Amino acid sequence: MRWLSCYLTNGVHWSFYASFLKVLALLAVTAPVALGFGFVGAMAARSHVPPVSWLGKGYIAIVRGVPDIAFFMFFVIALDQAFEWTRHKILCPDWTDPIRQGNDFLVCQAAKLPLGSAPEWVHETYGFFLAVITFSIVFGAFAANVLFGGMRAVPHAQLETAEAYGMSRRQTFWKILVPQMWVYALPGLSNLWMVLIKATPLLFLLGVEDIVYWARELGGTKTSKFTQYPHGDWRMWYFLFLLIFYLGMTRVSEIGLEKLMRRLSHGQATAGGELLRKETTA
Amino acid sequence: MSCIQTIQDYGLRSIGIGERLLPKTDFTLCEQFTLIGSGMIWNVYFGVMALATGFFLATALAVGKASPNKWVRKPAEWFIFLFRGSPLFIQFFFAYFFFLSLKKTYPMFDAFTSAWLGALIVLFLNTAAYSGEIFYGALRSIPKGDIEAADAYGMSGWSRFRRIVWPTMLRLAWPAYTNEAIFLFHATTLVFFSAFPAWQQRGDALYYASYFADKTFNPFVPYPILAFYFILLTLVIVGGFGLVNKHLNRHLPAAKKSKMRFRLNLAR
Numbered sequence: 384m385r386w387l388s389c390y391l392t393n394g395v396h397w398s399f400y401a402s403f404l405k406v407l408a409l410l411a412v413t414a415p416v417a418l419g420f421g422f423v424g425a426m427a428a429r430s431h432v433p434p435v436s437w438l439g440k441g442y443i444a445i446v447r448g449v450p451d452i453a454f455f456m457f458f459v460i461a462l463d464q465a466f467e468w469t470r471h472k473i474l475c476p477d478w479t480d481p482i483r484q485g486n487d488f489l490v491c492q493a494a495k496l497p498l499g500s501a502p503e504w505v506h507e508t509y510g511f512f513l514a515v516i517t518f519s520i521v522f523g524a525f526a527a528n529v530l531f532g533g534m535r536a537v538p539h540a541q542l543e544t545a546e547a548y549g550m551s552r553r554q555t556f557w558k559i560l561v562p563q564m565w566v567y568a569l570p571g572l573s574n575l576w577m578v579l580i581k582a583t584p585l586l587f588l589l590g591v592e593d594i595v596y597w598a599r600e601l602g603g604t605k606t607s608k609f610t611q612y613p614h615g616d617w618r619m620w621y622f623l624f625l626l627i628f629y630l631g632m633t634r635v636s637e638i639g640l641e642k643l644m645r646r647l648s649h650g651q652a653t654a655g656g657e658l659l660r661k662e663t664t665a
Numbered sequence: 666m667s668c669i670q671t672i673q674d675y676g677l678r679s680i681g682i683g684e685r686l687l688p689k690t691d692f693t694l695c696e697q698f699t700l701i702g703s704g705m706i707w708n709v710y711f712g713v714m715a716l717a718t719g720f721f722l723a724t725a726l727a728v729g730k731a732s733p734n735k736w737v738r739k740p741a742e743w744f745i746f747l748f749r750g751s752p753l754f755i756q757f758f759f760a761y762f763f764f765l766s767l768k769k770t771y772p773m774f775d776a777f778t779s780a781w782l783g784a785l786i787v788l789f790l791n792t793a794a795y796s797g798e799i800f801y802g803a804l805r806s807i808p809k810g811d812i813e814a815a816d817a818y819g820m821s822g823w824s825r826f827r828r829i830v831w832p833t834m835l836r837l838a839w840p841a842y843t844n845e846a847i848f849l850f851h852a853t854t855l856v857f858f859s860a861f862p863a864w865q866q867r868g869d870a871l872y873y874a875s876y877f878a879d880k881t882f883n884p885f886v887p888y889p890i891l892a893f894y895f896i897l898l899t900l901v902i903v904g905g906f907g908l909v910n911k912h913l914n915r916h917l918p919a920a921k922k923s924k925m926r927f928r929l930n931l932a933r
Contacts, residue, residue: 456884461885619766626751
């Protein structure tokens with residue numbers, strides 16, 4: 384027992400625990416950003432200008448047909464290259480060699496991201512930053528799909544009434560449509576939140592040292608040569624712990640979302656809202 | 666080397682037939698198309714096998730979860746929660762290391778640590794849980810009148826389930842089940858990126874796509890090819906499941922036939 388408590392608090396384990404924070408940070412950052420992407424995407428899909436609407440609809444459609452892992456692996460490299468390419472064009476305008484030389488992607492030293500001389504933490508943060516953008520793009524498309532559906536579910540009479548009151552299109556959108564669409568979008572969004580939670584271990588594939596990385600590292604067989612705490616192959620137990628961690632996250636989210644749904648249903652013209660009204664008046 | 670030659674060499678590379686060494690330099694478009702397509706064999710294998718076996722367990726789980734008996738209901742509920750509540754990626758990892766430690770004590774578990782069986786079991790259990798939940802939802806929305814009519818005809822127990830409940834459940838669940846099938850095929854790309862090793866570089870489509878992306882440092886060719894294959898696969902699934910849907914709904918009057926609408930709600 385003593386051994387275990389020492390083992391579980393040694394240096395590398397703190398990195399393991401810190402990686403849980405990384406996952407939570409990813410969730411905390413990605414969720415609002417993806418929601419923002421989704422909102423813009425849904426607005427674009429609703430637009431009356433055809434090219435904008437095609438753009439929005441295309442964005443929604445393309446992410447659905449293809450496995451999300453493929454997108455993750457694609458965007459991480461693609462975004463990195465896009466950033467470096469842009470910097471290369473701005474910072475080294477007199478560079479004449481082509482950027483793609485056979486199998487290499489060459490940019491000038493000053494355009495490297497992060498700079499070769501940058502400290503370790505900058506590299507890690509940059510990797511994390513890329514991961515956040517990738518997650519946001521992919522989940523933004525999913526969110527756009529859900530929000531687009533939510534916007535269309537708002538009863539049309541509401542919008543007509545707004546028009547009858549002399550509201551402009553912009554006013555109708557912000558004052559009538561947006562406040563009401565959430566309750567219709569929430570089931571889809573909560574599903575999305577669950578999917579997002581369950582997608583976080585994919586951080587590992589993006590090269591971030593996340594919980595999967597550490598569970599593999601720490602669980603592997605250790606001999607007394609390298610550590611004071613030799614043990615056999617414990618990776619199974621580490622992953623069992625991760626499994627339980629995720630189950631806990633799911634359960635907590637389920638309960639939280641249930642509460643949120645209840646609050647949002649207040650005073651809405653839906654079955655849920657009607658139920659609440661009866662509960663309070665009875 | 667002509668493209669036919671490449672297809673002969675690499676067309677079945679993912680199952681170990683043909684050229685042993687993967688191309689190392691000067692990748693042609695043809696090589697990328699062939700190898701990634703060859704990898705799709707694994708995706709189709711995992712998807713089809715998991716769906717075919719998972720279907721039966723899913724039916725059992727749905728009936729179990731709807732059962733009034735606590736001893737049947739609780740295990741089904743827990744099973745579904747366990748597999749739907751945790752990431753598939755972690756499930757793969759856990760299963761692999763679990764089988765690995767089983768193998769140490771019982772050598773007969775050797776096959777379980779290779780992808781073709783080990784990963785298939787995980788996918789089978791996973792899709793059974795997701796489809797079980799879908800079927801359960803459908804089971805609860807079977808029109809009351811149908812069951813009452815069955816009772817009036819003197820049907821009960823097995824024959825009522827076989828002739829009334831089950832077909833109706835399938836009919837109601839089918840659009841959502843199609844959705845689940847699509848996402849299951851997408852999920853098969855995770856196999857070789859979790860712990861399961863791609864023995865002799867026999868991997869799935871994403872494995873080869875990322876191989877090319879790593880070698881050429883150019884993601885703009887292999888991933889669109891992969892996307893092309895998956896969109897094709899998705900269309901095939903939608904078509905195939907659409908035919909089944911037509912068959913399931915064939916007795917309904919034409920006006921009431923619900924057109925299959927794919928609201929691709931994310932399953933995972």
